[in-house]
Amino acid sequence: MNTDAAGTGTIAPMDSSNTRRDATRRKLFEAAVTLIAEQGFSSTTVDEIAERAGVAKGTVYYNFASKNVLFEELLRHGIELLATSLQAAAEEVTERGGSQVDALDAMIRAGLDFISRYPALTQLYVAELWRTNRAWQSTLMVVRERAITVVEDVLREAVARDELSGEIDIPLTASALFGMVLVAALDWQSYQPDRSIDDVHAALSRLLQGRVSGRPS
Amino acid sequence: MNTDAAGTGTIAPMDSSNTRRDATRRKLFEAAVTLIAEQGFSSTTVDEIAERAGVAKGTVYYNFASKNVLFEELLRHGIELLATSLQAAAEEVTERGGSQVDALDAMIRAGLDFISRYPALTQLYVAELWRTNRAWQSTLMVVRERAITVVEDVLREAVARDELSGEIDIPLTASALFGMVLVAALDWQSYQPDRSIDDVHAALSRLLQGRVSGRPS
DNA sequence: CTCCTTGAACTGACTGGTCAGTTCAAAAAG
DNA sequence: CTTTTTGAACTGACCAGTCAGTTCAAGGAG
Numbered sequence: 169m170n171t172d173a174a175g176t177g178t179i180a181p182m183d184s185s186n187t188r189r190d191a192t193r194r195k196l197f198e199a200a201v202t203l204i205a206e207q208g209f210s211s212t213t214v215d216e217i218a219e220r221a222g223v224a225k226g227t228v229y230y231n232f233a234s235k236n237v238l239f240e241e242l243l244r245h246g247i248e249l250l251a252t253s254l255q256a257a258a259e260e261v262t263e264r265g266g267s268q269v270d271a272l273d274a275m276i277r278a279g280l281d282f283i284s285r286y287p288a289l290t291q292l293y294v295a296e297l298w299r300t301n302r303a304w305q306s307t308l309m310v311v312r313e314r315a316i317t318v319v320e321d322v323l324r325e326a327v328a329r330d331e332l333s334g335e336i337d338i339p340l341t342a343s344a345l346f347g348m349v350l351v352a353a354l355d356w357q358s359y360q361p362d363r364s365i366d367d368v369h370a371a372l373s374r375l376l377q378g379r380v381s382g383r384p385s
Numbered sequence: 386m387n388t389d390a391a392g393t394g395t396i397a398p399m400d401s402s403n404t405r406r407d408a409t410r411r412k413l414f415e416a417a418v419t420l421i422a423e424q425g426f427s428s429t430t431v432d433e434i435a436e437r438a439g440v441a442k443g444t445v446y447y448n449f450a451s452k453n454v455l456f457e458e459l460l461r462h463g464i465e466l467l468a469t470s471l472q473a474a475a476e477e478v479t480e481r482g483g484s485q486v487d488a489l490d491a492m493i494r495a496g497l498d499f500i501s502r503y504p505a506l507t508q509l510y511v512a513e514l515w516r517t518n519r520a521w522q523s524t525l526m527v528v529r530e531r532a533i534t535v536v537e538d539v540l541r542e543a544v545a546r547d548e549l550s551g552e553i554d555i556p557l558t559a560s561a562l563f564g565m566v567l568v569a570a571l572d573w574q575s576y577q578p579d580r581s582i583d584d585v586h587a588a589l590s591r592l593l594q595g596r597v598s599g600r601p602s
Numbered sequence: 603c604t605c606c607t608t609g610a611a612c613t614g615a616c617t618g619g620t621c622a623g624t625t626c627a628a629a630a631a632g
Numbered sequence: 633c634t635t636t637t638t639g640a641a642c643t644g645a646c647c648a649g650t651c652a653g654t655t656c657a658a659g660g661a662g
Contacts, residue, residue: 188637205517207427208516213622223637225639226637226638227637229623291516294511294515295512298574298575299424340588343568347567348562351568352564354514354515367554371558371561374552375562406610431647431649447610452649
């Protein structure tokens with residue numbers, strides 16, 4: 169019954185690390201995200217999550233109504249981190265008078281930062297995003313929307329300012345750019361983790377700015 | 386013991402659709418790929434797979450050593466389809482004297498074709514590719530290698546012919562291109578399935594050829 | 603053509619184990 | 633005091649894998 173576990177008695181601060189309870193919840197999120205990224209949702213047991221978080225199983229159910237709810241809240245919590253960071257990167261550039269293409273570039277950088285900071289979370293989104301018929305599908309659609317919109321907005325503004333051709337397909341280009349960064353970053357993390365983020369960023373920038381098909385000299 | 390159930394009395398044809406057994410295996414592949422794409426590996430039961438294939442559970446175990454093995458063979462079977470089709474597309478262009486950039490474009494098209502023909506298979510690869518600590522991880526590395534190499538080869542040849550800048554990072558660019566097509570196509574299938582493949586192809590071509598940042602007129 | 607034989611292919615009830623979710627009394631924290 | 637955590641015991645559903653028994657199709661034999 170009591171889904172409102174956050175204690176609405178006081179105006180809940182949402183994110184800050186005030187109460188003991190919040191600390192526990194954060195430990196559980198962290199434990200769950202790595203385990204689920206590694207093994208998938210179904211093969212991760214609640215006992216495992218509790219153990220990795222250093223907490224009793226009963227505590228999990230004191231803090232979350234179910235395994236499903238824990239996961240959904242995890243998804244929602246994660247996307248805020250990503251969308252906020254992308255938006256901040258874009259706005260920072262725009263406010264300093266940079267071009268929208270520069271803003272895109274800054275978002276690529278922010279995306280890479282995010283993925284290298286939260287690889288498990290990213291892996292988990294990728295695994296779930298295009299899956300159908302799952303309990304948390306609606307949550308995922310919101311999550312996707314939240315992230316893609318940020319990219320689309322910048323593209324739209326770029327077209328408005330004549331920085332990009334008006335013929336580009338905004339939603340599709342946004343997806344493609346998103347995918348480009350996502351897959352390149354995951355491969356980087358998985359197969360060449362030693363490379364610097366600047367290196368990776370430079371390669372993707374080049375691709376974005378169409379300098380790939382330009383002649384060398 | 387007897388894994389060699391195909392009857393080695395005659396020189397086994399390997400792939401053709403001769404025997405009753407092959408037909409059964411194909412039905413099982415088809416059933417498994419959709420179910421696993423929808424629900425994930427762990428939450429898909431062998432009973433479900435058997436039922437969807439119109440076959441008894443025992444038959445699954447007569448044809449495959451385990452659920453894991455069924456899945457691994459499915460992965461291997463699928464990647465052959467993809468790699469072959471990408472390679473064919475690239476070679477066809479090259480042999481007709483086209484540029485390597487044209488070959489890349491043809492591969493994008495072939496990739497889109499593949500994804501629209503086998504959406505479930507694609508979804509399944511995406512979900513599993515960057516996961517760690519799974520039983521079939523080594524199979525997946527082979528699978529990934531097989532696909533990425535095709536793209537890298539074309540990029541390398543393009544650099545050799547001076548069509549692309551020698552400064553591009555071949556593995557990373559290959560990943561990025563792969564991701565661009567993958568994510569754009571999955572989004573297309575999931576959220577705008579009505580659009581024509583030509584439409585999607587055109588948008589991605591534009592992105593590849595750097596015409597995005599060119600001015601409209 | 604019909605009857606038999608043979609081995610491969612298939613069947614589905616059954617088993618042993620696992621796991622999500624529940625409950626609760628008692629302890630710790632604040 | 634209240635809120636939160638503990639940890640262990642329990643339940644009921646679910647599921648991978650097994651195996652003794654059945655069906656099928658092809659190739660003689662008469």
